[in-house]
Amino acid sequence: MNLxxxxxxxxxAYGERRAVSCGGDSLTYAQLRAAAQALAARIxxxxxxxxxxxxxxGLAAPIVLFASAYxxxxxxxxxxxxxxxxxxxxxxxxxxxxxxxxxxxxATAVPPGISCAPAPCAGAAAPDAPAAAPEDPRAIAxxxxxxxxxxxxxxxxxxxxxxxxxxxGTVEFGAAGEEEAALVAVPPYHIAGISALxxxxxxxxxxxxxxxFDPAQWVQLALAEGITHxxxxxxxxxxIIEHLDAQGAVRFPALRAIxxxxxxxxxxxxxxxxxxxxxxxxxNAYGLTETSATICLLTPADHREAGASADPRVRRxxxxxxxxLPTVELQVRDAAGxxxxxxQSGLVFVRGGQVAGEYRGxxxxxxxxxxxxxxxxxxxxxxxxxxxxxxxxDVIVRGGENISPGEIEETLLAHPAVADAVVVxxxxxxxxxxxxxxxxxxxxxxxAAEELxxxxxxxxxxxxxxxxxxxxxELPYNELGKVLRRVIRQELAAA
Amino acid sequence: MRIMKPxxxxxxxxxxxxxxxxxxxxxxxxxxxxxxxxxxxxxxxxPARLDPAQAAGSLIGKRYVDAEERYEFLCTKGGEGSLAxxxxxxxxxxxxxxxxxx
Numbered sequence: 001m002n003l004x005x006x007x008x009x010x011x012x013a014y015g016e017r018r019a020v021s022c023g024g025d026s027l028t029y030a031q032l033r034a035a036a037q038a039l040a041a042r043i044x045x046x047x048x049x050x051x052x053x054x055x056x057x058g059l060a061a062p063i064v065l066f067a068s069a070y071x072x073x074x075x076x077x078x079x080x081x082x083x084x085x086x087x088x089x090x091x092x093x094x095x096x097x098x099x100x101x102x103x104x105x106x107a108t109a110v111p112p113g114i115s116c117a118p119a120p121c122a123g124a125a126a127p128d129a130p131a132a133a134p135e136d137p138r139a140i141a142x143x144x145x146x147x148x149x150x151x152x153x154x155x156x157x158x159x160x161x162x163x164x165x166x167x168x169g170t171v172e173f174g175a176a177g178e179e180e181a182a183l184v185a186v187p188p189y190h191i192a193g194i195s196a197l198x199x200x201x202x203x204x205x206x207x208x209x210x211x212x213f214d215p216a217q218w219v220q221l222a223l224a225e226g227i228t229h230x231x232x233x234x235x236x237x238x239x240i241i242e243h244l245d246a247q248g249a250v251r252f253p254a255l256r257a258i259x260x261x262x263x264x265x266x267x268x269x270x271x272x273x274x275x276x277x278x279x280x281x282x283x284n285a286y287g288l289t290e291t292s293a294t295i296c297l298l299t300p301a302d303h304r305e306a307g308a309s310a311d312p313r314v315r316r317x318x319x320x321x322x323x324x325l326p327t328v329e330l331q332v333r334d335a336a337g338x339x340x341x342x343x344q345s346g347l348v349f350v351r352g353g354q355v356a357g358e359y360r361g362x363x364x365x366x367x368x369x370x371x372x373x374x375x376x377x378x379x380x381x382x383x384x385x386x387x388x389x390x391x392x393x394d395v396i397v398r399g400g401e402n403i404s405p406g407e408i409e410e411t412l413l414a415h416p417a418v419a420d421a422v423v424v425x426x427x428x429x430x431x432x433x434x435x436x437x438x439x440x441x442x443x444x445x446x447x448a449a450e451e452l453x454x455x456x457x458x459x460x461x462x463x464x465x466x467x468x469x470x471x472x473x474e475l476p477y478n479e480l481g482k483v484l485r486r487v488i489r490q491e492l493a494a495a
Numbered sequence: 496m497r498i499m500k501p502x503x504x505x506x507x508x509x510x511x512x513x514x515x516x517x518x519x520x521x522x523x524x525x526x527x528x529x530x531x532x533x534x535x536x537x538x539x540x541x542p543a544r545l546d547p548a549q550a551a552g553s554l555i556g557k558r559y560v561d562a563e564e565r566y567e568f569l570c571t572k573g574g575e576g577s578l579a580x581x582x583x584x585x586x587x588x589x590x591x592x593x594x595x596x597x
Contacts, residue, residue, distance in 0.1 A: 001501075001502035001504075001515070005515070005571060008571070009555060009556060009571055009572075012555060012572060013555045013556065013573075135502070135504065135536070137501075137502040161501075161502065168517065168569065170591075170593050170596065171593075172556070172590045172591065173555070173556025173557075173569075174555075174556050175590070182595070192597050195597040196597045199595065199596075199597050203595075205595075229595050231595075231596075231597050257594065257595055259594070259595055259596045259597060261596070261597075281594060283594045283595065283596055285596035285597065287596075293596070293597055294596040294597060297593065297594065297596055299594050300594055325593070326591070326593075
């Protein structure tokens with residue numbers, strides 16, 4: 001088993017169809033396979049242990065991804081926003097490695113054992129006798145360095161069997177019509193960027209690459225390329241909506257489906273998106289790097305049913321991440337490991353073939369029965385819809401009571417003057433930890449801290465009312481739109 | 496007969512069909528294509544002819560299952576022969592309809 005099989009099948013059945021486009025250049029499935037096999041032949045026998053890529057989204061990403069698979073080496077896409085020192089540190093951890101550099105990228109602090117070369121971004125003739133991809137299902141297909149917001153980056157490992165379980169469990173081969181095109185704006189070093197390439201290849205849906213996200217370019221590309229499907233992280237959708245609000249209504253006649261994930265989507269953003277893109281199917285995807293991408297889905301039908309329902313128990317599902325995939329089992333457990341029932345909040349565990357749960361040097365984090373602790377807190381309703389409350393580390397323990405920041409943030413965001421809000425724990429002599437919030441007001445809007453406290457008090461239990469509210473002009477985010485809670489926590493603790 | 500385990504790849508002895516085992520219970524089974532037992536991906540078989548009674552064909556990308564769905568095979572390359580398990584024809588599994596999530 002090797003993920004190169006996905007491309008082999010696409011090239012076998014639909015070789016002349018366009019596989020991927022970027023900036024006016026395209027490769028068919030046959031050309032993509034030839035280019036990947038050509039690179040694999042160059043790399044094989046070089047004594048390398050990894051194949052790395054430093055590039056924005058472009059034709060190089062699928063070529064190098066599949067070349068790694070044909071060569072039987074782990075693919076390591078690197079974050080192009082790292083400093084040269086950080087990059088050098090990561091390269092030292094994967095040496096000996098081949099490193100493909102995109103146009104305009106350089107590595108100046110290269111440790112021994114790293115062989116740099118321009119990343120191929122065009123078709124190439126296949127070798128006369130391309131070597132068959134090695135079939136070891138336990139071989140490592142992909143190694144992703146986590147963002148390292150808490151300590152040194154960890155190297156998450158995904159084996160061929162994990163990635164293939166995800167793709168074969170969720171995608172039907174060749175199901176896309178020839179007119180379909182998926183806009184990929186998530187960077188190549190993010191699990192969603194990789195799974196987009198693999199899903200689209202196996203589903204034979206053309207990939208259109210946006211080198212790096214910008215809302216105006218996203219809209220322009222979606223219209224010019226007749227994009228039918230897109231995946232966005234929450235900040236991308238926020239910025240697309242802001243752009244369209246400022247620019248005036250735009251119709252997307254080809255657009256059929258938008259999937260979102262990679263962070264908590266504020267309820268009012270998805271509500272506005274449903275208005276702005278009438279007739280477009282919305283899917284919420286919840287997943288982690290360690291689970292080879294999506295493990296839960298809130299489907300378009302779920303969105304429509306929740307949006308149209310007067311029943312608050314159905315309506316609230318717009319804030320849910322949906323139900324586990326048919327191939328994934330999910331449990332919510334308490335701190336002692338007991339499995340909890342509906343509506344009971346605890347820690348989310350998952351199990352399934354796609355769940356890798358493994359870091360280099362740390363081994364497998366799966367328990368003896370194969371369960372993986374996601375480190376997310378949440379609860380399921382009676383029908384199995386999962387509601388996330390945030391990372392386990394972010395829970396505020398106030399006087400022995402566990403408080404999740406998520407519901408307080410949602411409540412603050414529902415205030416008409418609030419543009420953005422994050423809730424964290426700060427040390428408290430009285431309670432151990434206390435609730436604190438950093439709030440960004442809308443331009444021209446005003447609200448005093450006491451007014452916001454009163455707003456929360458009217459809607460949630462008194463223990464949820466932030467004892468401290470700090471106003472900010474903006475909140476710190478990483479480049480994929482994850483709010484940096486640690487930074488806020490340190491600032492508010494020091495205040 | 497051979498031991499079936501997920502990830503195992505087999506090729507037809509009589510046509511271009513190739514399959515990968517997706518799901519299989521422990522133990523041995525015989526998978527045939529076009530009436531002739533399938534070979535391991537790198538094995539060479541004795542010369543054999545397609546049984547005209549088992550020439551309904553296989554389609555790339557389709558999943559083939561037995562009646563109880565204890566076994567599942569993914570056709571990775573199509574061909575002229577029909578797939579069968581222990582002499583009983585395999586059926587095409589109905590496609591799941593999951594929305595795109597990436």
